[in-house]
Amino acid sequence: MKFESQSVAKPYFIFALILFAGQILFGLLMGTQYIFGDFLAEYIPFNVARMLHTNMLILWLLFGFMGASYFLVPEEAETELYSPLLAKVLFWVFAVASLATAAGYLFVPYAKLAELTFNELLPTMGREFLEQPTITKIGIVIVCLGFIFNLGMTILRGRKTVVSLVLITGLIGLAVFFLFSFYNPDNLILDKYFWWFVVHLWVEGVWELILGAILAFTLIKVTGVDREVIEKWLYVIIAMALISGLIGMGHHYFWIGPGEYWLWLGSIFSAIEPIPFFMMVLFAFNVTKQRRFEHGNQMALTWALGTSVMAFLGAGVWGFIHTLAPINYFTHGSQITAAHGHLAFFGAYAMIVLTIISYSMPIMCGRPQGNPAGAQRIERFAFWTMCIGMLGITIALTIAGVWQVVLQRIPDDAEALSFMATQDAIEPLYWARLAFGVMFFVGLIAYFASFFFGYSEQEESNLTATTTES
């Protein structure tokens, strides 16, 4: 570790991983409820489990982005963090607020939670992914502002690299677009239109800047390739992401009220959204081919390459298959949407956080060349198990979605099967999804286990030898 203050990232990563585990547990519960509809329904109804599943995801990714930024910015700026104390205080504020919100979801009926948190003063709750009480949302804004201030001051004081400037642009965008979550008019159509300013402009906009910056940083570190080369790639990738993604928002405006020209604009621009993700694959593999040394932390490079491939599949390929308006007319809001959501979030954003954790945690634990070989072997097993598990979930849901469209959407009024009858018909695919979910969970346990795997005696003595020599 080059700068002492980089270690404030550690609690952020640990807490992120705890929330990740929670997310998966509620995912497994929902996977079960998809088959046995009344399973635990009295205690944890589906809507509560789903809120916890998606909100924990968003929160752990935010914790991950913050940890990544606190680790990466001082190193890029070549100076200590402006205020490590502020970073620590904000960590506790954010962690406590997250846990309190999760507890609220779990133990208080949602309508009661809205009442207790005075939602009627500024109603923002009850919209997908933005279920947090208004007070939590205000807390998120405050934490983000403090966080961006801290990073901004660090960058201003130190070296200004393309990586850190792209990263902070993405983070500022994240904070700015989140403000649309406070706009909730009586008109559902306006509500939906600007709801996407948070959701789409995050995941298909500014988050891609954050993803690109973290990926570029990790690749610089583990391949030793010249910064000039990597920064050029980064610029081209984020340029394509925004050029395609901004108007690509139109693919969400097909069937929620806005006018017909969005059918064209949304189809054309979102059809080019896979390009930046494809370039990310070329980028990662090209840079790996040109690497100047073999970094001891092989898993960090594996995660980085894996991120590019899985993000391309999830966000690129699985996005494209249902983005054209004539196809989306039949697939909108089906299990195909769910399939895309799972692979895209995991491949792009979960995996980039796991990448930076894999690179930085060993460093923060005093192992600059990565974890011991045994730990890396377990982590490699975890990598493949989680990736294959997630691909399995995605394929099962895709088949479920196609079947759903055939039974429920394509036939006319007289012939179409009802939603509930369709769900019964496609149940075998939900079994497959649950099985792959369990596989993913096994991978997750292995991943956690890899953190507790020390050196073998042989490695231990080698290390002592090297230390005495130097």
Next chain:
Amino acid sequence: MADNFTKGMARNIYYGGSVFFFLLLMGLTFDTMLELPKRDHRENITEAVAHGKELWENNNCVGCHSIMGEGAYFAPELGNVFVRYGNGSEETFEAFMQSWMAMQPLNVPNRRQMPQFNLSEEEVHSLSQFLIWTSRVNNNDWPPNKQG
């Protein structure tokens, strides 16, 4: 990447491209705001419709259902539920809603369970009005059939 394509050129494409398309998005948003009143019929948003939306949110309906295809995919689409159960009549639909909401949870073993939300008759009326208003928005004829 080719050497004659420099980092400066890449940076300019990023700045130029993102500023241009962001401004285009703002322009299109402005145009959509002018067009929407004709499509969403906001003049019909009564107090009951607004209250219905509030109930929809405060009970996290979107945690199981979808509305205009957005939300969760665990329970039926409700953007067109008036079309599905109303038979063209608001009275029929409201009668259906009152009895359906009162019947929950159905307690059919293994069936997906809708909780009992203990809404008053007036609240179910508001919720129905909200769903009726939603079904009349011009959304390019989605869903393809009444099953949603």
